[in-house]
Amino acid sequence: GDSVTQMEGPVTLSEEAFLTINCTYTATGYPSLFWYVQYPGEGLQLLLKATKADDKGSNKGFEATYRKETTSFHLEKGSVQVSDSAVYFCALRDPDTGNQFYFGTGTSLTVIP
Amino acid sequence: DAGVTQSPTHLIKTRGQQVTLRCSPKSGHDTVSWYQQALGQGPQFIFQYYEEEERQRGNFPDRFSGHQFPNYSSELNVNALLLGDSALYLCASSFRGEYTGELFFGEGSRLTVL
Numbered sequence: 586g587d588s589v590t591q592m593e594g595p596v597t598l599s600e601e602a603f604l605t606i607n608c609t610y611t612a613t614g615y616p617s618l619f620w621y622v623q624y625p626g627e628g629l630q631l632l633l634k635a636t637k638a639d640d641k642g643s644n645k646g647f648e649a650t651y652r653k654e655t656t657s658f659h660l661e662k663g664s665v666q667v668s669d670s671a672v673y674f675c676a677l678r679d680p681d682t683g684n685q686f687y688f689g690t691g692t693s694l695t696v697i698p
Numbered sequence: 699d700a701g702v703t704q705s706p707t708h709l710i711k712t713r714g715q716q717v718t719l720r721c722s723p724k725s726g727h728d729t730v731s732w733y734q735q736a737l738g739q740g741p742q743f744i745f746q747y748y749e750e751e752e753r754q755r756g757n758f759p760d761r762f763s764g765h766q767f768p769n770y771s772s773e774l775n776v777n778a779l780l781l782g783d784s785a786l787y788l789c790a791s792s793f794r795g796e797y798t799g800e801l802f803f804g805e806g807s808r809l810t811v812l
Contacts, residue, residue: 589740591740619800621803626805627805628702628788628803628804628805628806629741629788629790629801629803630803631800631801631802634800674740674741676740683746683753683754684729684731684746684753684754684792685731685743685746685754685756686731686733686741686743686790686801687743688733688740688741688742689740690738690739690740691738691739691740
């Protein structure tokens with residue numbers, strides 16, 4: 586079945602450090618891929634998405650490229666800020682299995698000044 | 699433009715009781731999905747409603763049921779509560795016509811079962 590595997594956390598970085606959070610997926614069809622972010626005490630917000638292979642999603646300095654050959658969608662940011670501290674979830678939506686989203690377990694990021 | 703709103707934000711129940719959670723979707727959205735997020739885990743799909751019918755269901759027992767109203771708002775009902783039902787329940791809305799569209803989430807209802 587469909588699933589998403591995310592890098593285990595928590596991750597602690599100093600401000601301005603480079604961030605990578607790994608995400609790989611298993612899907613029966615051709616899924617759309619998403620990164621959601623959950624700030625403390627808030628609901629999930631879409632960070633970026635990619636709908637087909639080789640697409641790059643980007644937002645707020647974050648980027649992720651849909652790699653079909655490696656079934657991956659790694660999240661990267663060149664210089665993190667304290668305000669990026671949150672939990673990040675990788676997710677997929679596979680049209681072959683309906684409309685549900687499959688989420689990873691989340692990666693907690695803390696950025697220290 | 700109001701986003702997804704959920705109520706109540708927090709509630710405490712005891713084992714065996716029943717609970718109803720409510721959700722109003724984002725303006726313009728016609729589809730509501732419910733997810734359960736246990737502590738330290740990612741959201742798990744419960745079910746989805748469109749045109750007042752359950753269209754898809756995840757791996758949850760029949761104790762979990764729902765409803766969608768003509769104004770697209772929705773309720774999630776859980777009967778015979780178990781300790782393991784303690785979680786954050788998230789409502790998400792979308793527009794069915796947007797095939798690859800994102801989900802818009804509410805802030806959730808935190809249920810504690812004692």
